Structures are given as structure tokens and as C-alpha cells.
């Protein structure tokens with residue numbers, strides 16, 4: 001579909017909707033079960049309202065911050081996503097390069113179609129984190145973590161919401177699997193060493209076997225300490241939506257907590273992440289960094305999340321849509337759009353610094369019906 005200039009994330013979404021092959025589009029843009037959480041992540045942001053403070057000198061705004069001690073010039077990162085080469089031949093390498101140029105943190109998925117080494121070499125100046133699932137084969141998991149550390153990744157992001165693969169009806173109908181020309185690159189390196197590891201598989205049957213056999217549903221909070229025992233990197237717990245788990249994560253040594261419901265792809269009927277954020281921030285206090293992803297589609301969503309306690313905000317699908325449109329350039333454009341919208345939102349709302357966004361800037365819309 002021909003489109004005039006793409007000016008917002010919604011335009012990129014429309015582009016991807018009309019230009020990606022059906023099974024790929026549905027793998028990216030779907031959720032688990034009846035997709036309640038998938039839809040609510042986006043809808044929930046619209047239920048919050050700004051209470052701006054006008055007539056301040058807004059000629060300068062600061063968007064720089066730090067994440068786990070590393071300076072970044074944007075509080076907007078890219079979430080870990082598997083198989084990004086389905087969107088564009090440059091895949092995760094393009095995402096990392098875009099993050100490098102936009103000053104964003106990039107989190108590489110363990111199930112990426114580019115390896116930690118490829119990403120490290122392509123974007124050496126990018127603040128990069130490595131997402132891990134607990135694997136049945138601990139030796140393989142240890143080697144992958146240590147490869148990431150050697151490749152300059154500065155944090156490990158342990159996904160806690162994915163004991164098993166969610167029930168995604170669209171992928172099941174499509175019998176979705178990785179096409180033969182692509183590889184789960186971090187695993188492929190390992191396959192060369194460990195004969196016992198099941199192949200990532202190119203037939204649908206092999207694919208299903210791989211997904212079921214590689215990832216361990218026997219993960220526990222003790223795995224945070226295990227990760228720390230095999231690397232010196234800080235560990236972020238990704239997939240937290242309750243105070244209970246936020247506390248568990250911190251008590252077990254997590255250095256930061258990432259509020260996420262996996263973009264609605266795992267357990268359906270979870271709260272929208274913007275709704276869960278306050279509970280998590282209150283549980284961990286202000287000494288632990290809290291990040292958020294899920295349903296972020298504009299700079300104003302980002303401002304809302306910063307106000308409700310997130311130190312940084314990540315986006316998943318918006319980066320993929322940019323990637324699908326134009327590789328690195330498309331992703332950069334999406335990140336720039338979000339940054340510019342955030343900056344304009346700050347100016348209009350009376351906020352000068354992303355590190356000091358007042359809580360009272362944002363209220364739930366019920367504030368007004370209760371008056």
C-alpha cells in the first residue's frame with residue numbers, strides 16, 4: 001500500500017499491516033488466547049490524563065538518563081524480540097545500529113536471528129543488554145551468557161513470564177515456524193559445539209520440538225543468583241506485573257525490575273502494564289530501577305509511564321514496524337518520532353527532565369468521574 005510520509009507509530013503499524021507476509025504479520029501483531037491483554041496494553045494508556053503545569057520556561061528539556069549506571073541520551077529502548085530478520089534482512093543488527101544512533105538501549109533476544117557477536121561488532125557504541133530464558137541445558141545457557149558478556153553486553157534480562165510458550169491462536173492456525181533461510185543465531189553457535197542439543201529445526205515438527213525442548217519451565221527466582229554466579233553482569237527481571245514478584249525479584253538479587261506482560265503473548269488477562277506499574281514501583285521503592293514495556297505507541301505514552309515511576313520505557317512492535325519499512329533507517333525514524341513526541345509532550349506539560357517527571361502529572365481518568 002502506498003502511503004504518504006509516515007509521521008507517527010500508527011502510520012508504521014499500518015505500513016507493516018499491509019506489507020508483511022500474513023504469517024509474519026500475525027506472529028508479530030498478535031497475543032495469546034483471545035488477546036485481551038494485547039489489546040488492553042494499548043487501550044489502558046488512553047485512560048490516563050495529564051494535569052500540566054503551564055508558564056514555565058520550557059526552552060530546554062533533558063532527555064538523557066542512566067540505566068544501571070550507563071548513560072543513555074534517550075529514555076526509550078527497544079525490547080527483546082525473537083526472529084527480527086523476519087521483518088527485514090538486517091534484523092537485530094539494524095535495530096542495534098538504530099539504537100546506537102538514537103542513544104537508546106537495545107535488548108537482544110536470546111531467540112534472535114543475529115548473534116551476540118554480530119550485534120556487538122555492528123553497534124559497538126550501543127548500550128546493549130542480553131535477554132535470557134532459562135534453558136534445560138545449563139552449560140549452553142552459561143556459554144551464551146558469557147559470550148554476551150565478551151561481546152560487550154552490559155546487563156542480562158531474565159524473562160520471568162514465559163515458563164512455557166503462550167497459546168497464540170494465529171500462530172497455531174498458521175503453523176508458524178522459522179523459515180529455512182533464517183537461524184536462531186545464538187543457538188546455532190552452540191549447535192556447533194554441543195551435539196546433544198536439539199537442532200533449531202526447519203520442518204514444523206522439528207521447530208515445535210526445539211521450542212519445547214530448549215526452554216526450561218523449571219525456572220525459579222534462584223536463577224537470578226545462578227546468572228550472577230556465571231557472569232559479573234547485573235540482572236533485570238522482565239515480566240513482573242505484581243508487587244509480590246517485584247519483591248521476590250529484588251530479594252533474590254535482581255538489580256532492576258521490568259514491568260511487562262510480554263506484549264500480551266504469554267498469559268492472557270494480565271493487567272495492562274501501565275496499570276500494573278504503580279503497584280510495582282511502590283513495592284520496590286525508589287532504590288531499584290523500574291522499566292516498562294507493552295502498548296507504548298506514542299511519546300505521550302512514554303511521558304505517562306515516566307510519570308508513574310518508570311525510569312525508562314521500551315517498545316517492541318513499533319521498532320519492528322520501523323524495521324519492516326526501512327531497516328535501520330525505519331527503526332531510527334520510529335525512535336526519533338517517539339523522542340520528539342516525548343520532548344514536545346514535556347514542553348506542553350511543563351516537564352524539563354525525564355529523570356524528574358512528577359507523579360501528579362498524570363491521573364487515571366476515573367479521577368475526573370469521581371469529582
Ligand SMILES: Cc1cc2nc3c(=O)[nH]c(=O)nc-3n(C[C@H](O)[C@H](O)[C@H](O)COP(=O)(O)O)c2cc1C
Pocket residue numbers: 027028029041079080081082109110111131159238260261262263264265293294295296314315316317318
Ligand atoms: C515478535 C515478538 C517477539 C518477542 N520475543 C521476545 C523474546 O524473545 N523474549 C522476551 O522476553 N520478550 C519477547 N517479546 C516481548 C517483548 O520483549 C515486549 O515485552 C513486548 O513486545 C512489548 O510490547 P509492545 O510490542 O506492545 O511494545 C516479543 C514480542 C514480540 C512482538
Ligand SMILES: CCCCCCC(=O)C(=O)O
Pocket residue numbers: 082111162184211262265
Ligand atoms: C524459539 C522460540 C521462541 C522463543 C520465545 C520468543 C518469544 O518470547 C515470543 O514472544 O515470541
